[in-house]
Amino acid sequence: MKTVFNLKKHLVALFAVLLLGTGLQLTIDPAGAQPAWMPSPPKALPGTKCDADPKWMRTWHMRKLDHKRDQTVRDGIRTKKFSLKRCITCHAVKDESGKFLTVKDERHFCRSCHDYTAVRIDCFDCHASRPDSKKGQGAMLKNNPHDKTGRSSSLKPGDKTVASLQKYLAGETK
Amino acid sequence: MISLKNLMNEIHQKAEKEAENNAEETSRRAFVKGSAAAVALAPGMMLFAYGSKEAAARPLAEAASDKTRWGLLIDAAKFNDEDVDRCVRACQKENGWQDNGRPKTDAQWIRRVNLHNKKTKESFSLPMMCQHCDEPPCVDVCPTGASMKRKDGIVLVDKHICIGCRYCMMACPYKARSFVHEHLEDQKDYAPRGIGTVESCTMCVHRVDDGRQPACVEAAPPGAMVFGDLNEPTSKLAQLVRTVATQQVRADLNLDPGVRYRNI
Numbered sequence: 001m002k003t004v005f006n007l008k009k010h011l012v013a014l015f016a017v018l019l020l021g022t023g024l025q026l027t028i029d030p031a032g033a034q035p036a037w038m039p040s041p042p043k044a045l046p047g048t049k050c051d052a053d054p055k056w057m058r059t060w061h062m063r064k065l066d067h068k069r070d071q072t073v074r075d076g077i078r079t080k081k082f083s084l085k086r087c088i089t090c091h092a093v094k095d096e097s098g099k100f101l102t103v104k105d106e107r108h109f110c111r112s113c114h115d116y117t118a119v120r121i122d123c124f125d126c127h128a129s130r131p132d133s134k135k136g137q138g139a140m141l142k143n144n145p146h147d148k149t150g151r152s153s154s155l156k157p158g159d160k161t162v163a164s165l166q167k168y169l170a171g172e173t174k
Numbered sequence: 175m176i177s178l179k180n181l182m183n184e185i186h187q188k189a190e191k192e193a194e195n196n197a198e199e200t201s202r203r204a205f206v207k208g209s210a211a212a213v214a215l216a217p218g219m220m221l222f223a224y225g226s227k228e229a230a231a232r233p234l235a236e237a238a239s240d241k242t243r244w245g246l247l248i249d250a251a252k253f254n255d256e257d258v259d260r261c262v263r264a265c266q267k268e269n270g271w272q273d274n275g276r277p278k279t280d281a282q283w284i285r286r287v288n289l290h291n292k293k294t295k296e297s298f299s300l301p302m303m304c305q306h307c308d309e310p311p312c313v314d315v316c317p318t319g320a321s322m323k324r325k326d327g328i329v330l331v332d333k334h335i336c337i338g339c340r341y342c343m344m345a346c347p348y349k350a351r352s353f354v355h356e357h358l359e360d361q362k363d364y365a366p367r368g369i370g371t372v373e374s375c376t377m378c379v380h381r382v383d384d385g386r387q388p389a390c391v392e393a394a395p396p397g398a399m400v401f402g403d404l405n406e407p408t409s410k411l412a413q414l415v416r417t418v419a420t421q422q423v424r425a426d427l428n429l430d431p432g433v434r435y436r437n438i
Contacts, residue, residue: 073333074324075325076237076326077234126367126368127363
């Protein structure tokens, strides 16, 4: 069967896409609140500094993790920099009762973006997804002074309200 | 106007530079943990006596080297059943595996082997685990390179690339490997283990890299298990294998295990 380019159909589709786009634009609050479909990763433990520029890490963390895992398992190089354990220590999130969340909870740091991008990670099939409760430290979900968006205390499981992807995508972390 | 490409390059370079700066992360552990004492025997001659911790930790950033060959000497005569079980429990506690009452699928990093001589009625038991072969058949058969031998002789599974085919389990003459059948959670952060991958005794590699002894060695009766560097002539292990009769299990296979036994 011969496919015929149907201009009319295409124009309708284009129009629909534009309309949809406008609709989404409209959901952005003029006061600066973010649309609900954007992820809102919890802030890291206050006072900690990321092993690389957070902007860079957002895009390339998997490279560093892959490199580091090979170094550690195969060569026994055990520096802490870029180790998953270190990431988890600073990026751990606590629930209301003060317990560290596992990756089963959608408020987990890694899940906030990986759910959004639909990228499945299997790190936590083997690795613990939260710090050792005796040793570890985590960002408090509640009253985290580092978290200036102020939305985390109201975030509950299942709550899709998210705040800061736009800033996130633009590279603003402060 | 800054192009996106330039911006990315800039960020990349900045991060790399920062990484270099932090490379001198000199949080190096003490060369020898535990008590070390030096006694002058004669001018220019020192006798170094170390505590129970003979193994010296490498600096964190240094790769394992083939100058070292980690090994174990297990004296079966010094073990009774309870002693072996204590070693097994120590391994379970250290590495986070357990007996779930499902012997067909439960992990077994170390186990008690009971031996019985029908003729003499002599019975004894010994701990059996990965023998850390110099020529490991599990490494030969692995289709992905996940089953590997570290340069210092420790045989490991790189679970990042293990596909769970279990060829290595078939190939191992010591039945040292297990397959993880179940979803796990809250593993030890130094001993990751998970569904769909094969695992075995790691000779407590995280402890060894930290200058400590494997958990089973610490739990064993005094002198029943000796851990150390076979390549270091002054180590207690090397001295022992040089002076007493030891044997490798299934030495006929020419796999040259790093784990040796006495009195079997």
